Amino acid sequence: MSSVIPVSLPQNSYDIAIASIAELGDRIQPLSKLGKKALIVSNAAIFKQYGQTVTDSLTQAGFTVSSCLLPAGERYKTPATLQKIYDAALENRLERSSVMIALGGGVIGDMTGFAAATWLRGINVVQVPTSLLAMVDAAIGGKTGVNHPRGKNLIGAFHQPRLVLIDPEVLKTLPAREFRAAIAEVIKYGIIWDAELFEMLEQAKRLDQIRAVGDELVREMLVRSAKAKAHVVSKDEKESGLREILNYGHTIGHAIESLTNYKVINHGEGVAIGMMAAGLIAVEMGLWDRAECDRQKALIEKAGLPTQIPGGFDRSEIVPTLQADKKVKDGKVRFVLPRQIGTVIVTDQVAPDTIEKVLNSIDLLRDP
Amino acid sequence: MSSVIPVSLPQNSYDIAIASIAELGDRIQPLSKLGKKALIVSNAAIFKQYGQTVTDSLTQAGFTVSSCLLPAGERYKTPATLQKIYDAALENRLERSSVMIALGGGVIGDMTGFAAATWLRGINVVQVPTSLLAMVDAAIGGKTGVNHPRGKNLIGAFHQPRLVLIDPEVLKTLPAREFRAAIAEVIKYGIIWDAELFEMLEQAKRLDQIRAVGDELVREMLVRSAKAKAHVVSKDEKESGLREILNYGHTIGHAIESLTNYKVINHGEGVAIGMMAAGLIAVEMGLWDRAECDRQKALIEKAGLPTQIPGGFDRSEIVPTLQADKKVKDGKVRFVLPRQIGTVIVTDQVAPDTIEKVLNSIDLLRDP
Ligand SMILES: NC(=O)c1ccc[n+]([C@@H]2O[C@H](COP(=O)([O-])OP(=O)(O)OC[C@H]3O[C@@H](n4cnc5c(N)ncnc54)[C@H](O)[C@@H]3O)[C@@H](O)[C@H]2O)c1
Ligand SMILES: NC(=O)c1ccc[n+]([C@@H]2O[C@H](COP(=O)([O-])OP(=O)(O)OC[C@H]3O[C@@H](n4cnc5c(N)ncnc54)[C@H](O)[C@@H]3O)[C@@H](O)[C@H]2O)c1
Ligand SMILES: [Zn+2]
Ligand SMILES: [Zn+2]
Numbered sequence: 001m002s003s004v005i006p007v008s009l010p011q012n013s014y015d016i017a018i019a020s021i022a023e024l025g026d027r028i029q030p031l032s033k034l035g036k037k038a039l040i041v042s043n044a045a046i047f048k049q050y051g052q053t054v055t056d057s058l059t060q061a062g063f064t065v066s067s068c069l070l071p072a073g074e075r076y077k078t079p080a081t082l083q084k085i086y087d088a089a090l091e092n093r094l095e096r097s098s099v100m101i102a103l104g105g106g107v108i109g110d111m112t113g114f115a116a117a118t119w120l121r122g123i124n125v126v127q128v129p130t131s132l133l134a135m136v137d138a139a140i141g142g143k144t145g146v147n148h149p150r151g152k153n154l155i156g157a158f159h160q161p162r163l164v165l166i167d168p169e170v171l172k173t174l175p176a177r178e179f180r181a182a183i184a185e186v187i188k189y190g191i192i193w194d195a196e197l198f199e200m201l202e203q204a205k206r207l208d209q210i211r212a213v214g215d216e217l218v219r220e221m222l223v224r225s226a227k228a229k230a231h232v233v234s235k236d237e238k239e240s241g242l243r244e245i246l247n248y249g250h251t252i253g254h255a256i257e258s259l260t261n262y263k264v265i266n267h268g269e270g271v272a273i274g275m276m277a278a279g280l281i282a283v284e285m286g287l288w289d290r291a292e293c294d295r296q297k298a299l300i301e302k303a304g305l306p307t308q309i310p311g312g313f314d315r316s317e318i319v320p321t322l323q324a325d326k327k328v329k330d331g332k333v334r335f336v337l338p339r340q341i342g343t344v345i346v347t348d349q350v351a352p353d354t355i356e357k358v359l360n361s362i363d364l365l366r367d368p
Numbered sequence: 369m370s371s372v373i374p375v376s377l378p379q380n381s382y383d384i385a386i387a388s389i390a391e392l393g394d395r396i397q398p399l400s401k402l403g404k405k406a407l408i409v410s411n412a413a414i415f416k417q418y419g420q421t422v423t424d425s426l427t428q429a430g431f432t433v434s435s436c437l438l439p440a441g442e443r444y445k446t447p448a449t450l451q452k453i454y455d456a457a458l459e460n461r462l463e464r465s466s467v468m469i470a471l472g473g474g475v476i477g478d479m480t481g482f483a484a485a486t487w488l489r490g491i492n493v494v495q496v497p498t499s500l501l502a503m504v505d506a507a508i509g510g511k512t513g514v515n516h517p518r519g520k521n522l523i524g525a526f527h528q529p530r531l532v533l534i535d536p537e538v539l540k541t542l543p544a545r546e547f548r549a550a551i552a553e554v555i556k557y558g559i560i561w562d563a564e565l566f567e568m569l570e571q572a573k574r575l576d577q578i579r580a581v582g583d584e585l586v587r588e589m590l591v592r593s594a595k596a597k598a599h600v601v602s603k604d605e606k607e608s609g610l611r612e613i614l615n616y617g618h619t620i621g622h623a624i625e626s627l628t629n630y631k632v633i634n635h636g637e638g639v640a641i642g643m644m645a646a647g648l649i650a651v652e653m654g655l656w657d658r659a660e661c662d663r664q665k666a667l668i669e670k671a672g673l674p675t676q677i678p679g680g681f682d683r684s685e686i687v688p689t690l691q692a693d694k695k696v697k698d699g700k701v702r703f704v705l706p707r708q709i710g711t712v713i714v715t716d717q718v719a720p721d722t723i724e725k726v727l728n729s730i731d732l733l734r735d736p
Pocket of ligand 1: 043045046072073074077104105106107108110130131132133134137138139140141142143144152153170171172173174175178267
């Protein structure tokens with residue numbers, strides 16, 4: 001059984017298909033203006049698991065396939081690593097009609113997407129996300145990029161994929177912590193967009209392990225998250241309005257990720273803490289019901305995600321770090337805040353004092 | 369007296385203004401959605417000449433101005449140099465609404481444009497071309513990029529400027545060889561688009577020095593070239609059709625530039641030789657009148673540009689090099705060929721034998 005979620009854009013519409021990676025070749029073969037060369041970009045561990053299936057599928061569909069393996073990890077999401085993709089593109093003489101296949105998590109997806117955006121001023125890319133985070137978030141929407149030594153995703157481009165192919169089966173090999181982290185984004189879609197999804201998650205017995213969650217709910221998460229993101233990005237391709245709601249939990253989350261040098265918590269854990277903070281700010285400002293905020297906390301805990309700010313850095317740096325964020329316009333930090341489960345607003349009217357107060361109160365939650 | 373040439377695009381329309389650089393601030397000040405931070409990107413020599421005027425103009429219009437000076441020359445048009453712009457963007461906390469000002473020749477324009485395209489996934493850029501080549505070509509049309517160690521402009525993006533400001537006065541300090549080289553592109557517009565411009569150039573007493581050409585004809589060249597390029601790029605923003613005619617003279621020109629390691633001839637000189645070759649191919653194929661082809665040759669000579677292939681490399685590599693060009697689709701080399709002065713066609717039906725024959729005949733022209 002396969003589902004297809006269309007992402008409709010003024011130009012460059014594409015599908016998100018929930019299907020087996022063995023179908024990849026057949027599914028991209030009918031796309032318009034596609035040549036015969038495909039370059040798979042991945043890392044060694046993922047390629048070892050899934051590279052052969054993907055290569056065979058593309059070869060059988062008539063593609064000439066080459067591959068480029070990058071070192072794994074966020075710290076390699078750099079302009080330097082990008083050069084390896086460019087070198088492989090040159091080596092294999094990719095043409096404007098050729099396609100890059102991003103086979104991996106969000107790191108591979110973002111780098112491959114950016115390489116495709118900029119090689120010959122733009123060639124085709126197909127996203128085959130293998131991490132839950134990439135499936136529900138990174139692979140959808142066309143944001144691509146790499147990090148600057150002093151800031152995440154500062155160098156990038158908007159470049160829509162021709163297809164996103166999501167195979168839930170590959171999640172079985174995903175490390176448990178990666179799975180949990182991505183559940184933070186799924187909870188995010190519940191808060192910002194899909195109250196039913198939120199309730200489904202509440203009803204699940206467990207959320208902290210893929211096996212315990214079960215195939216059916218995993219599939220539901222994938223489809224509903226993809227639909228939410230697809231809807232939002234198709235209303236706002238270049239991030240000038242609605243898309244901002246996807247940053248729920250990310251403002252403070254990013255600051256803490258960055259202040260702990262990306263070593264203590266991962267992205268999803270940062271988002272979990274950031275949602276806690278944003279929720280409490282909303283409550284503090286009288287925008288959100290405390291009872292709903294508590295339900296959010298319970299869900300974050302059930303997912304095995306942190307609800308507290310980690311130690312090891314100077315907490316008073318959080319507010320200044322927020323102000324240095326690239327999303328800041330004229331020095332005013334913008335926050336996405338819940339009004340009720342399923343609905344958020346965006347505001348730049350949060351007083352620094354309110355932020356400080358909430359950041360301190362999160363501490364107090366350590367021993368409830 | 370100032371002229372404005374509008375470039376109309378589905379989105380992101382902009383003007384090309386022929387005006388003094390002292391007016392820059394006032395001219396960008398009214399642009400929509402522009403913040404108050406401007407980063408001037410230039411090189412030391414150009415900035416020394418014009419940096420103060422531009423800075424003052426921006427400051428007086430209310431901008432907070434910073435600058436970033438890059439090493440001069442095509443060999444620095446690399447991902448590594450790009451990092452310097454990114455560093456300056458970070459240092460000066462550019463926001464999405466900020467603007468980068470490219471003050472320089474095509475090298476500065478292409479790099480600044482690409483940095484602007486990719487910083488925070490796209491910020492504003494204004495092109496202030498200072499070389500004739502950048503004025504008539506590089507600054508218009510939104511193509512931006514840097515070189516890969518093994519190929520020119522392989523890494524890039526389409527990113528439209530908010531304004532192109534052309535000040536003919538700054539050409540007075542341009543080295544003579546740079547001026548001559550760019551005349552090749554002006555002749556190109558005559559052949560592909562504007563027969564009247566071609567005739568004006570024929571009527572000029574001299575074309576090889578800016579002083580000898582005179583202000584009036586220089587201005588005419590600037591306006592007519594900009595109009596030609598603006599028209600073509602606005603019909604075909606992303607280079608999928610009409611825009612290809614701008615490659616007239618560039619196919620073989622690029623190959624020779626590259627085979628001589630960009631050390632023997634410059635870009636315009638390559639284009640001059642390439643136009644000679646394309647013209648002769650068109651004559652050979654019965655598409656173009658020999659008399660008109662001779663007129664083209666006379667004009668190229670009057671401009672002090674080469675009509676012969678330089679020595680120092682293995683000429684039999686030209687055809688294989690053509691086939692390795694990024695513009696090649698399915699191995700077929702596409703040529704822009706004149707039908708008459710002012711009109712060209714695009715074809716992939718040129719037999720390799722015809723190319724070889726013409727390349728040999730260009731040799732024979734050495735002593736006419
Ligand atoms: N473009 C966007 O819109 C967007 C949105 C959110 C996040 N991101 C980016 O995504 C990145 C994070 O993505 P991520 O969490 O997928 O990190 P990741 O790509 O580093 O993957 C996490 C780890 O899991 C491994 N892995 C992935 N799939 C696996 C599988 N099926 N089996 C076994 N191991 C597997 C990876 O090799 C890696 O070691 C960040 O760089 C972030 O900036 C981008
Ligand atoms: N983006 C496009 O559509 C496009 C089109 C054509 C060419 N290009 C690119 O443009 C570049 C070539 O541009 P270029 O010929 O301007 O080379 P350039 O930028 O290297 O300038 C040539 C030299 O002249 C100097 N110079 C420029 N203006 C001057 C002035 N007013 N006074 C004194 N010195 C001055 C420069 O510092 C440099 O040393 C190439 O990299 C080419 O790929 C891009
Ligand atoms: Zn996220
Ligand atoms: Zn040119």
